[in-house]
Structures are given as structure tokens and as C-alpha cells.
Amino acid sequence: MGTKRNALIGLAMAVMALGPSAAAAPPLEVTRRDQRDIAVTIYNGNFGLVRDVREISLSTGVHDVKFMDVATQIDPTTVHLRALGDPAGLKVLEQNYEYDLVSSQKLMEKYVGKRVRLYSSDGTFNEATLLSTEGPVFEINGQIHLGHSGRLVLPALPDNLVSTPTLVWLLRNQVGGGQRIEASYLTGGITWKADYVLVLNATDDRGDVTGWVTIDNKSGAIYDSAALQLVAGDVHRADDRRRVTKMMELAASPTAGAASREFVEEGLFEYHLYTLDGRTTIKDNQTKQLALMSASDTRVDKQLIYSGAQEYYRNQYGVPIANQKVGVFLELKNSKDNGLGLPLPAGKVRVYKADSAGGQQFIGEDLIDHTPKDERVKVKLGNAFDVVAERTQKDWKKISATVYEVEWEIALRNHKAADQTVTVIEPVPGDWQVLSSTLPWEKVESHTLKFVASVPKEGATKLTYRVRIRF
Numbered sequence: 415m416g417t418k419r420n421a422l423i424g425l426a427m428a429v430m431a432l433g434p435s436a437a438a439a440p441p442l443e444v445t446r447r448d449q450r451d452i453a454v455t456i457y458n459g460n461f462g463l464v465r466d467v468r469e470i471s472l473s474t475g476v477h478d479v480k481f482m483d484v485a486t487q488i489d490p491t492t493v494h495l496r497a498l499g500d501p502a503g504l505k506v507l508e509q510n511y512e513y514d515l516v517s518s519q520k521l522m523e524k525y526v527g528k529r530v531r532l533y534s535s536d537g538t539f540n541e542a543t544l545l546s547t548e549g550p551v552f553e554i555n556g557q558i559h560l561g562h563s564g565r566l567v568l569p570a571l572p573d574n575l576v577s578t579p580t581l582v583w584l585l586r587n588q589v590g591g592g593q594r595i596e597a598s599y600l601t602g603g604i605t606w607k608a609d610y611v612l613v614l615n616a617t618d619d620r621g622d623v624t625g626w627v628t629i630d631n632k633s634g635a636i637y638d639s640a641a642l643q644l645v646a647g648d649v650h651r652a653d654d655r656r657r658v659t660k661m662m663e664l665a666a667s668p669t670a671g672a673a674s675r676e677f678v679e680e681g682l683f684e685y686h687l688y689t690l691d692g693r694t695t696i697k698d699n700q701t702k703q704l705a706l707m708s709a710s711d712t713r714v715d716k717q718l719i720y721s722g723a724q725e726y727y728r729n730q731y732g733v734p735i736a737n738q739k740v741g742v743f744l745e746l747k748n749s750k751d752n753g754l755g756l757p758l759p760a761g762k763v764r765v766y767k768a769d770s771a772g773g774q775q776f777i778g779e780d781l782i783d784h785t786p787k788d789e790r791v792k793v794k795l796g797n798a799f800d801v802v803a804e805r806t807q808k809d810w811k812k813i814s815a816t817v818y819e820v821e822w823e824i825a826l827r828n829h830k831a832a833d834q835t836v837t838v839i840e841p842v843p844g845d846w847q848v849l850s851s852t853l854p855w856e857k858v859e860s861h862t863l864k865f866v867a868s869v870p871k872e873g874a875t876k877l878t879y880r881v882r883i884r885f
Contacts, residue, residue, distance in 0.1 A: 443482060451467035454696065464637070470593060481597055484578075489602065519547065610761060620712065628703050629696060646784055718801055726820070731807040741796075748789055748791055800828065804825045826876075827874040829872065836867045846863075847882045
């Protein structure tokens with residue numbers, strides 16, 4: 415009996431020697447103040463990769479650690495933690511993500527059915543029971559009160575509410591003292607896009623190109639003095655409806671900001687990586703612009719294109735099809751000898767040209783896809799004003815149940831003070847053969863017929879061709 419009693423006393427003394435922290439040590443809070451480095455890689459698909467390095471001090475053993483100030487739209491299933499000094503010395507036993515953030519509405523919801531205080535302007539208060547947040551509704555001394563004109567004071571912050579999004583880990587540490595840890599994770603709500611400005615010269619054959627990166631951060635975190643990288647390409651991600659819904663619910667509205675840096679491009683797998691040569695701060699709810707590229711005196715090919723449609727060959731048309739639009743396009747080669755040669759991320763190209771007084775005027779915009787070097791970029795600006803087209807079906811015959819002959823006349827009229835060249839593109843269905851044509855023609859694809867027509871200034875040109883089609 416004495417031996418057992420002595421053992422219990424020894425155990426109690428050992429626990430006392432460890433101090434109160436051994437029984438219920440408060441979690442170690444690691445905040446943005448402990449941050450030593452931050453790197454962000456942003457993708458086109460409204461998500462980013464965050465690598466957050468912070469310094470902590472832990473004794474050996476098992477600890478609760480709160481890693482605070484992470485992105486609101488973090489995907490907790492993607493979190494990876496490692497110790498930079500000795501990766502094997504730190505092990506995650508359990509991980510929780512707490513994102514039930516403090517707000518007046520949530521605080522009130524947590525206290526429904528509980529006692530609170532209602533203070534009046536003179537400093538007096540009433541003890542009350544919160545019955546509902548709608549109104550709100552209180553019970554005071556057996557009476558029901560709707561609304562209140564004073565201050566509602568709650569006794570404490572509920573345990574299940576946090577002021578900032580927080581990762582909570584149960585860690586087993588084998589290396590005592592200070593060390594740096596890196597938490598990496600994917601977050602939604604942050605994306606980037608490319609925007610380009612093309613300024614044409616007076617003759618429409620040269621231009622200056624400037625590219626901008628626009629970053630939109632609604633992830634719920636600040637990335638202070640971050641190393642920034644951008645990935646251009648179509649990165650596939652498995653669909654997760656719950657994660658997407660949560661990110662949409664947490665999204666906020668952007669504000670404006672601006673900065674200017676240069677990017678270094680490199681290939682990455684089947685994508686392209688653009689690395690900022692310095693660091694930048696990306697605030698939460700901020701739209702930031704950074705310079706991507708610039709080129710001057712780039713050769714530009716202006717094109718007037720008139721396009722038909724396949725159904726023109728299947729039906730009879732009794733009257734001319736008048737005032738058909740002629741599209742205006744610009745094409746440039748993304749090559750080094752043309753002042754470019756950088757893989758261009760997908761984005762919007764806006765085109766400007768100076769008027770007679772020297773002021774730059776907006777003349778059109780278009781979206782371009784990811785464009786590798788040495789490929790061509792084609793931008794549609796709109797439709798020509800002074801070059802018009804009219805289509806007339808001169809003949810239509812049904813030779814048999816599957817064979818037709820169709821003859822078209824296309825009148826191109828130029829009201830400008832300079833000669834114009836119009837490319838006519840005719841999509842032709844079935845198995846077809848050109849029987850006659852007043853202009854040279856080219857079969858550019860299996861179902862595409864192409865003509866190039868010169869239209870004199872203040873004049874007109876007519877193209878007539880006949881085609882036999884077998885369906």
C-alpha cells in the first residue's frame with residue numbers, strides 16, 4: 415500500500431514540476447508578423463499557389479500550433495507543411511482549418527438562448543436573454559422586447575469563432591529551438607490576365623505593342639513583398655463543387671492599384687512561367703497592373719475580309735443580299751525579327767490610332783489565345799465603313815437529288831480615297847468543283863474557297879463564280 419501511495423505522490427510531483435503548460439498549454443500562435451518570406455504563383459484559372467515561410471520556436475514534443483492569417487479561400491486539402499532545416503524533425507499529426515470568422519451577425523447567432531447585457535446611453539444595463547437575431551428579440555424580466563436602442567455587450571468571444579482564417583496543427587517536433595517552416599497551399603480568388611495595347615501608325619502597317627499583367631486578388635490574404643510568378647496555359651484541375659461554391663461565397667469586390675515591373679519568361683512543362691524580377695505587394699481586394707512586355711515599330715498586316723456562309727448553296731435567293739459587312743483585321747507575327755518573340759499569354763488586345771490632331775482614338779479590341787513565339791496573332795477590329803459588299807445569286811440548279819450548281823456574283827464597292835484589297839472567303843459544303851470564276855481562286859481548306867479582289871478607290875469590283883456541289 416505504501417509503495418503504491420509513494421508512486422502516486424511521485425507522479426503528482428512530476429506533473430507539478432512540468433508546470434501548468436504541460437496539462438493544458440495554450441496553442442502557439444504563428445502570425446504574419448513571424449513571416450520571413452512569401453512567394454505566390456498565380457494561374458489563369460482563378461487560383462494560386464502560396465508558399466509562406468515563417469519562423470517558430472518549439473520545444474521537443476507534441477504541440478498545438480495556430481498558423482494564422484492565411485487566405486480566406488484556401489483549399490485546406492492542398493496544405494503541405496515542412497521544416498526547412500530538418501524536414502524529418504517535424505510531423506503533422508492532425509490539421510484543422512478554422513474559417514468561421516468573427517462578425518456581428520455570427521456573434522449574435524452564437525449567443526441565441528444565452529444571457530447578454532443591453533446598455534443604455536446613461537451607462538445602465540439590463541440582463542437579457544437573446545431569443546432571435548431577427549429584430550433582434552430579447553427576453554427581459556419575463557417580457558419580450560423587439561429591437562434595442564443601446565449597446566449589446568457579449569460576455570466573451572465564442573471558442574468556435576476566429577478573427578482571421580487559421581490553420582490549426584497538432585505537431586510532433588523533434589528539433590528544439592527556433593526553426594523556419596514553410597506552409598504551401600492552393601487558394602482560390604486570385605487570378606491574372608494579360609492585356610495588350612497596340613498603337614498603329616498613320617499608314618496602318620506598323621505599330622507599338624505594350625503588354626500588361628492584371629492581377630485580381632480576392633483570396634482574403636495580403637501577400638507582402640512577395641516573389642511573384644505567373645503561369646500561362648490551360649492547367650487542368652479536378653472539379654470540386656463544394657470548394658468552388660465556398661470560394662464564390664467568400665469572393666469580394668476589387669479595388670484599384672498599380673505597379674510596374676519586368677518579367678522573365680521560361681518554359682514549364684507544357685506551359686509558360688513568367689517570373690517578376692523583383693518583389694511586389696498584393697493587397698487583399700486589390701487589382702494590380704504590372705508591365706509584361708513592350709515592342710516598337712512592329713510590322714502589321716491590315717486585312718479586309720468578306721466571309722460567306724455554307725447555307726448560301728442549299729437555297730434559292732430571289733433578291734440580292736445587300737449591305738453585307740466586310741470585316742477589318744490586323745495580323746502580326748510574334749517573332750523576334752518583328753520586335754516580339756515572347757510567348758504571349760491569352761488576353762485582350764486594344765488598338766488605338768492617332769487622329770489628324772494627334773490624339774489617340776480607340777478603334778477596336780479583340781481577345782487572343784495563348785500564342786507561342788513565331789506564330790501569328792490576328793485581331794478583329796470591327797467592320798469596314800466605306801467598303802461594302804452585295805451578294806446576288808445569279809443561278810441555282812438542282813441537277814439531281816444530291817447535285818447542285820450555284821452561281822454567285824459578289825459586288826465589292828470602295829468609297830475610300832485609296833485602293834483597297836478585299837479577301838473573299840467562301841465556305842463551300844459537300845464535294846465541290848469550281849466551274850468558272852472571274853478572279854483567280856484558291857482552295858485553302860477542304861471546304862474553303864478564297865479569292866483576292868483589288869477594289870479601286872471610289873470604284874467597284876465584281877466577282878462572279880459558279881460551283882457544282884455534291885452532297
